[in-house]
Amino acid sequence: xxxxxxxxxxxxxxxxxxxxxxxxxxxxxxxxxxxxxxxxxxxxxxxxxxxxxxxxxxxxxxxxxxxxxxxxxxxxxxxxxxxxxxxxxxxxxxxxxxxxxxxxxxxxxxxxxxxxxxxxxxxxxxxxxxxxxxxxxxxxxxxxxxxxxx
Numbered sequence: 001x002x003x004x005x006x007x008x009x010x011x012x013x014x015x016x017x018x019x020x021x022x023x024x025x026x027x028x029x030x031x032x033x034x035x036x037x038x039x040x041x042x043x044x045x046x047x048x049x050x051x052x053x054x055x056x057x058x059x060x061x062x063x064x065x066x067x068x069x070x071x072x073x074x075x076x077x078x079x080x081x082x083x084x085x086x087x088x089x090x091x092x093x094x095x096x097x098x099x100x101x102x103x104x105x106x107x108x109x110x111x112x113x114x115x116x117x118x119x120x121x122x123x124x125x126x127x128x129x130x131x132x133x134x135x136x137x138x139x140x141x142x143x144x145x146x147x148x149x150x
Contacts, residue, residue, distance in 0.1 A: 001029070004039045011044030014051045015069035018042075022071060034074055042066070042075065047105035100124060 005025075010018070022035055029036030051064040066072060086098045100121075103109060109118045128134035135142065 002038055004041065005035075006041045006043065008043045010042040010066060011046050012049055012051060013066065014053075014064045015066050015071075016064075018066055018069055018071055034071070045105070097125070 005021075007013075007021075021040070025036035025038055026032055027036075029038070031037045046065075046067070050061050053060050053064055056064075062068065066075075083098050086094045104118075109120070111118050126137060128137055139145070
């Protein structure tokens with residue numbers, strides 16, 4: 001019997017999906033405890049996209065997110081502090097880029113009050129001068145590699 005469910009990228013899900021999982025687990029397991037007594041690990045980042053609801057208002061989207069569910073009060077929040085992919089690379093430029101992305105997600109980049117825009121440092125990312133250059137930077141040697149699925 002299932003004891004742990006890991007739900008990755010859960011922050012994009014509608015709160016009703018989590019609530020439906022709770023009801024389903026209780027029903028399948030014949031157990032009225034939260035999630036039928038199973039442990040559910042919700043993995044995601046609320047700095048990323050919230051549930052998308054066509055023709056909705058921002059208030060609708062906030063109301064649909066997991067934090068608006070009656071189940072959220074039962075969630076124990078844990079935060080990862082080390083980006084292991086970046087850490088194991090040992091690459092200073094990757095670490096700098098990851099730190100800047102976190103600052104951007106946390107709203108710590110200055111916003112111009114007149115234009116309501118954020119300016120990035122010139123070295124925030126590599127610029128491409130054309131579509132072809134962008135494709136070559138993102139997908140090096142795509143002409144040969146698309147055949148090789150390794």
